Amino acid sequence: MTAALAGCDARPVIVGGGVAGLAAALFLAPRPVVLITRAPLGADGSSPLAQGGMAASVGDDDDADLHLADTLAAGDGLCDPIMARRILTAAPDAITELARIGTRFDRDAAGRLALGLEAAHSRRRIVHADGDATGRELVRALAAAVRACPSVTVVEGVEARRLVMAQGAVAGLLVAGDGGGTVLRTAQVALATGGVGALFAHTTNPDSAFGLGLALAARAGAALMDLEFVQFHPTALAGTARPLSLVSEAVRGEGATLITADGTRFLAQVPGAELAPRDVVARAVWAELSAGRTVFLDARSALGQGFARRFPAIAGLCASAGIDPATQPIPIRPAAHYHMGGIAVDGEGRSTVAGLWACGEVASTGLHGANRLASNSLVEGVVCGRWVAESIAGTRATPPARRLPAEMPPPPDPAAARAIVSRHLGVLRDGDGLKAAITALAPLARSGGADADPALVGLMMAVSALGRQESRGAHTRTDCPQTAHHARRSRLTLDDAWSLAEGFAAPPAARVRSQ
Structure with missing residues (x-):
């Protein structure tokens, strides 16, 4: 090295x-x-x-304003509209630049970018x-x-x-x-x-995604934001693999439906049905599983024998699990997917x-x-x-002339934190569970051992989730089911997290500063 x-x-x-x-x-x-x-x-x-x-407003019937409107609607009041507009306006040029360096995007017979549809998008704008x-x-x-x-x-x-x-x-x-x-x-x-999915028992993320960057930044004194919001993808291929294989939302975009073992389409009456925002679909799937019912993604009518041609990688993953999506429904479950x-x-x-x-x-x-x-x-x-x-x-910077001493921590191991985070920070949360998570994670985060960095990330997530006493987007508190009238982003430093972990004498909301 x-x-x-x-x-x-x-x-x-x-x-x-x-x-x-x-x-x-x-x-x-x-x-x-x-x-x-x-x-x-x-x-x-x-x-x-x-x-x-990649979502980008490159279609003839699309523009950045429409893309922004869909993004703000999904973000449930917490998007930064100025930053969102900047990023989404730059998206078409990013596609052009990626194609210039050799990215082989799918195209139609006329050579135009082939565009797919995914949940909560009002237009076909997914470049794949x-x-x-x-x-x-x-x-x-x-x-x-x-x-x-x-x-x-x-x-x-x-x-x-x-x-x-x-x-x-x-x-x-x-x-x-x-x-x-x-x-x-x-x-x-x-x-x-990357993200934090490896802190959860069921995830589509690799084991390296336990929040390393968050731990590095927090220990350096940086502010972190909105840590309570973890998106659970509603359609991971159910099984024992780790990580779980993802069954892309684009499959539902092509007409696949969610059913129970008896064929009931339980999202039919929900606005948007299978293409409702991910948090809505994930909670609906979780409710069925919690009631003891198995849930499937059924693409037999929508795609049938064309499934493997449109989704070759997913077809291969299904085949490895002994499933033919052209003739069989695919068993699915929610899994931690994006932070x-x-x-x-x-x-x-x-x-x-x-x-x-x-x-x-x-x-x-x-x-x-x-x-x-x-x-x-x-x-x-x-x-x-x-x-x-x-x-x-554009920033001039000069590092120190000599190497500064630093103590080497052990290789991180998220296993201990995973059990706690999975139990208390899943699709549904409540205050007592979040307090239990903080109590269990704090000593691990202070230990200096292999558990420390993953536990520190989980601790800060739990502190942020406890401070948000409402249900909004991907954060659902069963003890605080209402959405607050004023949407506020949460901002947290490591010092804030330690202060709350030492006791709950002060109201949680006072510990997580709002911006």
Whole structure:
């Protein structure tokens, strides 16, 4: 590892090899940058698993205003309209740029982008690749461009463990690999580390997605936002695999329905039916499962023998589970899929800590609000990756002349935190359960052991969820079923979380500052 990092000091460092991290590294060219990943490019992370596609107003009947309206409606009052408009307006150009670097998007017979429909979209605006393998194709194209870019140094098999701080600003990054650990001297770090799904027993995310970037940022003093909002995808392929395989929302966009074992279509009377917002569908599926009924996604009439042609990857996943979706309904269940919360960032991707940026799922830009609109995340990763690159390139920064000491924590293990988070921060929550989660997670977070970082993330999520005494979007409190009249985003630091974890003498809402 030491040899791989030789000469990397004083350069900006990007942590994460998904779509957002790759885009940020590529768009920094020709400025030298270091991209570190825990696995070979394309072999880990949530990006390669993304099936649905990229939402962009590229159709003749569409525009950014319509896309924004759908996004704000799904976000249930918590989107930042200014940031959302900026990102969505930039989405068509992002598609053009990705095609320019070699992304093979699906097209119709006339050569135009083929557009799919997903839940809560009022238009067909989902640009996809290889049917249902958009994330994999994006990572392939971006990784190839990054590897061919002489200004990017890719260091694989390396994990970030701590941000090293000096006088309140980033001064380095403590990393670990097979050859041990070292501190990279840098005054500019961009986190693109993904989400928190690995903190849940049932998830579509890989085991590396336990919130590493959130822990790094929180321990450095950064503010985090909206941590209580976790989107549960309603149609993961039910089974014992980890992660669970996703059955894309695009399947419902093509007409598939949700049924119980006796054929009852239980969403027929819900506004939007199967294409209602994800939180609505996830709660409906959860209610059926909680009542002891098995739930299936039925594509037999809508797609039949055409299923494998339209969704080859999903067909393969079903075949591995012994299911033929052309002739059999697919057993499904909700699973933790996407985190709307993250590191608080401004319009350039800057956090509240000098020298620290974030993009992709780990960042909270204000685009997603309380409930992400389907296929907005890949677009956000590319667009905001570019903005982070431009911000870093336009910022002068000098790292310290010497390496600062830093204590190496053990490799993180989310297993202990997972049991607690899964029990108390699932599709439905309540105050007593959230307090129990905080009580159980706090000592783990303080332990300094392998449990500490995952438990810290879970603790801050629970604190934020306890402070939000309402039900909104993906956050449903059975003891607070009403939606508050005024929508307010939650903002939390690690000090806030520790204060609440020490006792519940003060009202929870006082501990989670509103913005």
